[in-house]
Every structure is written in C-alpha cells, then in structure tokens.
Amino acid sequence: MTPVLEVDGLSVGFRSDDGEVLALDDVSLRVEPGEIVGVVGESGCGKSTLGLSIMGLLPGSASVRGGGVRLGGRDLLTLPPGELRRLRGSEVGMIFQEPMSSLNPVMPVGRQIGEVLRRHRDLGRTAAAARAVELLDLVGIPDAGRRSRAYPHQLSGGMRQRVMIAIAIACEPKLLIADEPTTALDVTVQAQILDLLRSLRDRVDLAIMLITHNLGVIATMADRVSIMYAGRKVEEGPTRDILDTPRHPYTARLLASTPQAARSAAVSAAAGGPGGSVEAGGRRLAEIPGRVPTMTAPATACTFQARCHRDVDLCTRVRPELEPAGGGLVACFHPEESW
C-alpha cells in the first residue's frame, strides 16, 4: 500500500533578524493508511514546522532547503498554489491547539463545517447543512441539529475541539495532522477527544500525525513514534519499543523526566494493558537540564551532546545518522543499552 504521507529528507529554514534558523534538518517520516504516528519533542524542536510544511502553510519567512513531501504519492512541494489549496481540507486536514479561538466567532458552527463541504465537495447549502449535522453527530456532539446553529462562544472548549475535528474530517481526508490537539483542554476532556480521534481512525481509516509534548498521550494513541530534537529526528520506532527500551539518551531523559505514575501508565498502555489513562500520564514533560540549541546550519556534531550523559569523544566531531536499532531507528554513537 502506498503510504499516506512520505516526508523525505526535509530541511526548512527561517529568515530572522539574527540570521538563519534551521528549523528542520533532513527529516524523514512515513505514515501508513490508518496509522497513528506520534511526533514528540521539547518546545522548539520543529514539530509544528513539520506539520505546517506538510500543509503547505509555512509563513513567508520560511523556505524549504531540500527534501520532499509526498501526500498519497503526489509531490506537494512542486504543486501550484491552487492545487495545494484544493488538497488542504480535502486530502489532509489539520487541527490546532487552540479550540477557543480557531473558530470564527460570528458564524454558527454548522455553517463553518458547511463552508468546507461547499468548497471542496460542491454541495449545495441545504445538503451541506444536513451533512454538517451528521458530522457533528459523528464527533459526538449531542443534539447536533440544535448545536449546529450555535455560535462558538456558546460551546465549551471540548465541544469546540470536536467542531474543529468535524471540520477537519468533513471531506474524509486520508490524513489528519493534530498539533497539540488537547493541550488547551482539561484532562477529562482531553481523554474524550483522544478517544474520539482513535475511534475515527478505526471507523473511517483515518491516519493521524499526532504532535505532542505528552508521552502519556503517545502511549495511549500512537502506533509509532518519532522523537525530534533540534530540528532532527533522533529516534523512531514502535511506541512500545520506544517507551520500554528507549535507545537515544534524549528519549531516555524524556521518559525519565516523566512522572513515575505517568511512565508506568504509559508503558502499560503501550503494552495494551489497563491503566493507560491520559489522566495518569497527562502531565507535561518536566524540563531536562539545558536548552534545545537553535540551529543555524546543518549539524556537524551531535546536537544533544551538551546535555548528554553518555557522550563520547566522537559525538563532538561527527554527526550521528539514523541507524537501524531494535525495531526502529536511532541516531546516536553511544545509545542506551542496559536493556
């Protein structure tokens, strides 16, 4: 089967006042149909930049330095703007972190869903309105007919995120990019939204690229995980392997800095066991001492070296490349191995 999404060696830079920032450095990622792939890393690692590149939504100050993005086999980076626009919202949908402000405050939510349908599916006003109600029902909004006429401020945060999801999946895209979809919500609502995303994957075979800080979320949701650090992918593998036996020291530190309760919940959830509630793992990753460096050029050494507890002489001289390890890939000269 062709993957839904193939990112191949993507590099993206931002022009800024103090020179160049390389937000993505040679990043590759594959998402298969119906798969949930987690993208994890501290703030500033390039997760959102990756999501926006796939949507063709990078701001004007950004430019793609190399690599490619293929969606359903089609090369996105060379697509003319008009065609790219047709893909957005129909082949690939995106939901953002802020359900509070991502809906137009002066338009009823049903019409906001209808807008997308009319644009991409050429539905008439009444057909679109009827389908909007069905979609609201699908994303678990009770009394959908009445709610479709509500304005965003009349709905709670969780409801609004459900509406955002309804908009994103209205045209049955193959891929949904969810950038921190639950960070702004309270824990119980978080769990409900994640349940919804999972059930959509099962029911409509939606592939999801799930961007998050939260390893608890990853544990309950993702089939595979990519760990990002300073614009590079440093480890990738099946969720259970990554959580049980992290190989990259950064991954290990991320896990170690996750509260113990969350960690065991995460591992047991990854193992398919009980207790994998997001609530348990819902806390944000605690800080690892040191900061993510801002890259201005492709790395020539290991970017994690300054914060690494396992560094060896080679780490400052040569850049580690992703190599197969266990069921996945890891970019490290001295990976964790006490497993």
Add this chain to the structure above:
Amino acid sequence: MTAVTAVDTTTERVVRRRGVLRRIAGHRTGRIGLVLVGGVVLVALLAPVLAPFGPEEITGTPALTGPSGAHWLGTDELGRDVASRIIWGSRTSLQVSVLATLLALLVALPLGLMAGYFRGRLDTVVMRLTDTGLAFPFIVLAVGLTAIFGPSMVNAAIAIGISQVPMLIRVVRGEALAVREEDYIAASVADGAGSARILGRHVLPNIVNTLIVQVTVLMPFAIITESMLSFLGLGVQPPTPSWGVMLTAAQAYTAQAPWLAVFPGLAIFVAALGFNLLGDGARDALDPRRAR
C-alpha cells in the same frame, strides 16, 4: 455544556448582528441617539404627510412672519413655510450623508481589507495614497469638484465621501491587520479557503461592528459638511431646501428674522447629535471588552 469561560470575552470580537439594535437601545446614550436618528429618518420618510406646505411653495403669508399657529416656525424671505422646508430639507441631509457614506465605504472597504490582509506592496501603495489624501485640504477638493462638475447635491456627496476615504481605509486596514492574525483565519487557510472567501466570510463579518461605529461618525460629519458646502454655495442649490441653503439665506435677516437661522441650525445640531450619541452607544454596546 460547561460554559463560557473567561477566555471567551477576550477571544471573541463580537457576536450577532440581530442583537445590535437591541443592545444599543439598552445603552443610555445609545437609546437617546436611536430616538433622535429614528426621528430624523421618520420625518424624512413622512415629509409629504408631515409638511403642511410644499418645499418651495409660497404660502401667501407675508414674508418674514414670525412663528405663529399657522406657521410654527414662521415664514422666510419669500413667504415660504420654514417648518415645511426644514422637514423637506431633512431628506436632502439624509440623502447626501447616506450617499457620501456609501461612497466612502465602497472605495475604502475593499482597499482597506486587501491592504491589511495581504500586506506587502499593495499595502505600501495604499498607505502612501491615504497619506497623500489625508494631507489634501478638503475644501480645495470640494471647490475643485464643483468648479469642474458644477455645484449639486450629488457632487457635494461625492466630495464628502471621497474626503473620508483615507481615514476609513486606515480604520479598515487596522482591523484587517488584527483579524488576519486570529487563529480562525489560519484554521480556514488550513481548510483550503482562498483569499477571497477568507476576506468575505471571515474578515469582513468580524469587522462589521467597527464599520457600524464608523458609519455613525461619517453620517453626522456628512450632514454638517453638506450644510457647510451649501452655505458656501458649493452644494445644494436654491430653491431646493437644505438646512445649509436655509442658513445661507438667513444671513441677510439675522436681526429681523432670527428664527430663519435658529431652526435650521437646531435641525443640524439635533441630527448630528443623534448620530454621535448612537455612535457612542454602538461603540460601548458592540465592544466586548467594554461589555458590562
């Protein structure tokens, strides 16, 4: 449903339009403004019913007769009924101000929206033009227009409308600049919406309240300016009644017949005050940050 949290008041720019009049009416000064403006509009609409005489009708009562039972506001230098002329004149005032306001909106809205939304070179050019426009003396524009096309009500409206375009462009552009940064704009770009749709469906509806307030500023400006232009002979031409035309004629008789100046002046004052109060009410009632 869990509720409307504190976030709502800050993120929401405004809610529904159906409630606008009701909300203005709930506001003390807004209510007074609404009554005054409503009164002027009614008078203009019902002029044929309300006015005891025609706008240019010479009544047979001697000229310059003071207020009386037959002529509440007296008669003018030609023996016409002042009250009737003020009533008919309200039509002129409203026509000119509505025309001027529409013209200003028609020009400024698309330019301001596009300049603010697209930024870039278009924005630079539009801003340069508005700077020039703002520096250009209005009276020169009005005199120039009437010199070329002749004085008339429509030309006065055009001059007034054009003179307000630069200011209005700035306001609209500023709003568009703010709205374009809202998350829901980014979200609709991600849903595949094109620029035209975003401007029409998302940006414009979210600045409607600002526009309403602007209209309540433009209208009284136009009413006063129309009177001024007519007073200078650059606007409505006699014998068509206009409050400004009536003031001009009254100049010669300020001592003998002061009512000739007082009543049209009062009409201008009331109409302009009404719109200003309405504007204050609209500003407060429509601004969620000032909501009580």
